[in-house]
Each structure stands twice: as C-alpha cells, then as structure tokens.
Amino acid sequence: MLEKQHVDFAQFMEGVIRRNPGELEFHQAVHDVASDIFEYIDDKPAYHEAQILRRLAEPDRVISFRVCWQDDQGKVRVQRGYRVQNNNAIGPYKGGLRFHKSVNQSILKFLAFEQTFKNSLTGLPMGGGKGGSDFNPKGKSDNEIMRFCQSFMTELYRHVGEVTDVPAGDIGVGAKEIGYMFGQYKRITNRYVGVLTGKGLSWGGSLVRTEATGYGLIYFVENMLAQRTDSISNKTICVSGAGNVALHAAEKAITLGAKVITLSDSSGFVHDPSGLTQSKIDWLKQVKTDKQVSIAQYTEQFSEASFHQSEKPWHIPCDIALPCATQNEITQDDAIALINNGVEVVAEGANMPCDTEAVRLFRESKIAFGPAKAANAGGVAVSGLEMSQNSARMSWDEARLHDLLRDIMRSIHDRCRDYGQQQGGYIDYAKGANIAGFKKVAEAMLAFGIV
Numbered sequence: 001m002l003e004k005q006h007v008d009f010a011q012f013m014e015g016v017i018r019r020n021p022g023e024l025e026f027h028q029a030v031h032d033v034a035s036d037i038f039e040y041i042d043d044k045p046a047y048h049e050a051q052i053l054r055r056l057a058e059p060d061r062v063i064s065f066r067v068c069w070q071d072d073q074g075k076v077r078v079q080r081g082y083r084v085q086n087n088n089a090i091g092p093y094k095g096g097l098r099f100h101k102s103v104n105q106s107i108l109k110f111l112a113f114e115q116t117f118k119n120s121l122t123g124l125p126m127g128g129g130k131g132g133s134d135f136n137p138k139g140k141s142d143n144e145i146m147r148f149c150q151s152f153m154t155e156l157y158r159h160v161g162e163v164t165d166v167p168a169g170d171i172g173v174g175a176k177e178i179g180y181m182f183g184q185y186k187r188i189t190n191r192y193v194g195v196l197t198g199k200g201l202s203w204g205g206s207l208v209r210t211e212a213t214g215y216g217l218i219y220f221v222e223n224m225l226a227q228r229t230d231s232i233s234n235k236t237i238c239v240s241g242a243g244n245v246a247l248h249a250a251e252k253a254i255t256l257g258a259k260v261i262t263l264s265d266s267s268g269f270v271h272d273p274s275g276l277t278q279s280k281i282d283w284l285k286q287v288k289t290d291k292q293v294s295i296a297q298y299t300e301q302f303s304e305a306s307f308h309q310s311e312k313p314w315h316i317p318c319d320i321a322l323p324c325a326t327q328n329e330i331t332q333d334d335a336i337a338l339i340n341n342g343v344e345v346v347a348e349g350a351n352m353p354c355d356t357e358a359v360r361l362f363r364e365s366k367i368a369f370g371p372a373k374a375a376n377a378g379g380v381a382v383s384g385l386e387m388s389q390n391s392a393r394m395s396w397d398e399a400r401l402h403d404l405l406r407d408i409m410r411s412i413h414d415r416c417r418d419y420g421q422q423q424g425g426y427i428d429y430a431k432g433a434n435i436a437g438f439k440k441v442a443e444a445m446l447a448f449g450i451v
C-alpha cells in the first residue's frame, strides 16, 4: 500500500511539474500540501475519482495583463499585473495583492494555492486568490504609486467584485495603495461596495485589520504553547521582517511579556539583546512607512543594537522563531542553527518562509511548527469580517473584533491539532492544517460534480 501511495504521489508531482514548467515556488507549495493529502485520501476513493487534488492544483483562472503608467519624468513604464483565482468552491476568491520586483506567475500561483487552504481554515466563506505586479514601490513618489495603482485597477476592475473576488494588501500594498485602487474602482464602476479589504476606517475598513495578521500569529503561538502547558511570557523571540506582520507580531508578543530581540528587512537584520519596547516599535512603524529606509537606521537610534548587513537572524539563540518577511527565508542551514540553539516553536508569519527541507527538519525534530496557512490566517480572517461588515453596512467595535480574531485563531489551532495528532503526542500542525483546510474545500467540490 505504501509503495502504491508513493508511486501515485510521484506521478502526481511529475504532472504538476510538467504542466507548470519552471514554477519552482508553485511546485514547492503543491508538493508540501499534496504529500500530506495523499496519505489522508488513500482510503477515500471518491476524492481520487473526482481528481480533487489535481483540480485544486490547476487554478480556475490566471489573469495576466499589461500595466502602463508614466513616471515623474514623463517616461512611459510597462509592468505586468496578475490575478490568480485559484478556487472558489467555498466563497468568492479572496487574497492579497503583492507589489514587489520579484513578483512572477509562480509566486502568485503558490500564494493563491496556499490561500485556498488558509481561507478554508478560518471557517469563513472565502475561496483562494492572489495577485500583484512586478512594480517596485521602492523609490517611487506618491504620485507615481497613485498612477500605477489607478492603471492596475483599470484592468483589474473587470475581474473582481464584492461577490466575485475581493483582493487586499500584501508585501508593498498597504492602506495607501488600497485607497488609490478603491478610488479608481469606484470611479470606473460608480459602485460603492466592499471590493477590497484593508480599507481606511472612514471608507468601509474594519478596525483590527491592520494588526490582525501579527496579533493572530501570536494568538496561534499562545495556543501552541498552552498545548504544551507553557506560555509566551519570558520567551525570547527572533522575528524577521519589519513590515506589517513583523511589527504587529512583535508588538503583541512584548505586551504578553516576551522579549523580541531581532527584526530584519532586505538589507539585513538588527539584533537588540535588550529587547524591543513599544516606543521602539512605534519609531519603526513611523520610519518604515518610507520604503527607502533600511533597518540599519535602528542602530543609530538605539545604540544597544547591532546591524548585520545581508544576514538573516536565525543563528541568534531564541525560544521562538517567527519568520515574517518572505518565502523561503529559512533554509536547511538556518533550521539546523535554530534547532541546535534549542528553538521550541517556529511559527510562520510570512507565507511559506520555511523551505521544504527546513519544515522536514522541524517536524522530524519534534519542534512545534505552525505553518503559514494556519498561523498567519488572522489577517484574512479579519478581512472576512470586513466583508461581513460591508455587506451589513455596519461597523463593529474593536473589542468584538479582537474577541472574534482570538476565537478564530483558537479554533484554527484546535482543528490543526485534532487532524495533526501523532502517536507519542507530537502535534504535526502542518499536516493538520493541510488536511483540515483541504477537507472543507474538497467536500464542496464533490457536491458540485465535475466542474
């Protein structure tokens, strides 16, 4: 039986690689989910007959388009825009837009695929999608960013809608960019609807959305630790990234009594052995809104810290590691360093920040490992709540939204635990998340027949 499974999985992956040549990130994401799902569906022939996994690994639609805009010197610039609509079996496509020079079809296909399972785990009715552009916001003026966002939405508007596909932010896309895109959608369509989430509070946004991914990550970690009759208080934490997810994760962690000693960006990392404080985080929130500023400036402001150019923080000893920057930032060597230094918990704030080898090492070493699709689902969960508020034409108060976020993260944790329970007591959260996320989407797909 094991041999049969192995052959089936290998054949499946050969097909994925053949049909999506060169899309390494997409191969990786499909591999990491399918390796758990093949085992789960081995005794469920209906899933095999209906080719559910094959269908999930073939996006419903990949839309790619030209985005022309004019820079401040009057020069015409040409970018490529995308929206990958992976699966809408359980609700409208939902997922962020990334503006970064590294964006390509493979990265957006992996993100849209992952988003499908993540959104399912939230328990809310949202399908999976992702989009973006190779537009690099660094060094661009506000006017240039506005012109780019307007041009991007001038094509995207025909593919999205409040019951069709609801994008939001991701790397390089925050409230400012969402504002420019929402304004352009409204201007073209003359409709005032919740077509985007992460909106400003005065024009349909939700309280707690800005903080939700980072705070949700810490709630997930708290649940993992409680499962081991432990708590986050007095833990030493290494965080990577210095953007929305990283800074809010650091903020919530220190509020709960942990010590956060690193942050990073694309220039390197800072090590602050005395630990971050709220005022240091507030300073960072201020300066990092300027996309040009390097994290190196932290050491000019706070002399107890050191800057390590072009390095990652993973060889600094810590109890908890929270990668919150980008994909594949923890490799095999980084994982070995973390394990040798006694890390207890690794939880992914970014999407797929640990590569396949690193995840394998964490699971083999019985490290509590929180996969992105579960651990960082708080952001999209509050986006789902923003959609509900927009539909009801209401705004909920902060306390209610914080409670809902905490409840959703606990419920995600518990489902991952239940499906990930291993002999000997280890909880394989990655496996649990893959199975629990898959099950709901697969049941809906089976109900719809062959479509």
Ligand SMILES: NC(=O)C1=CN([C@@H]2O[C@H](COP(=O)(O)OP(=O)(O)OC[C@H]3O[C@@H](n4cnc5c(N)ncnc54)[C@H](OP(=O)(O)O)[C@@H]3O)[C@@H](O)[C@H]2O)C=CC1
Residues within 6 Å of the ligand: 169, 170, 171, 172, 173, 213, 241, 242, 243, 244, 245, 246, 264, 265, 266, 267, 291, 324, 325, 326, 327, 349, 350, 351, 376, 377, 379, 380
């Ligand atoms: N925002 C959200 O609600 C959610 C985000 N995520 C994921 O979290 C991660 C971070 O997103 P978010 O905080 O929103 O993005 P931001 O744009 O706010 O911040 C991104 C941070 O990561 C750093 N970074 C980006 N690319 C690289 C790279 N190639 N190498 C090193 N550092 C890099 C940036 O450095 P620099 O400033 O130098 O560019 C910056 O510090 C992404 O993986 C995203 O998909 C997941 C769920 C929801």
Ligand SMILES: O=C(O)CCC(=O)C(=O)O
Residues within 6 Å of the ligand: 094, 095, 096, 097, 115, 118, 166, 167, 168, 169, 170, 197, 351, 376, 377, 379, 380, 381, 383
């Ligand atoms: O809030 C959203 O819809 C986007 C969240 C997102 O892109 C993600 O979870 O990776």
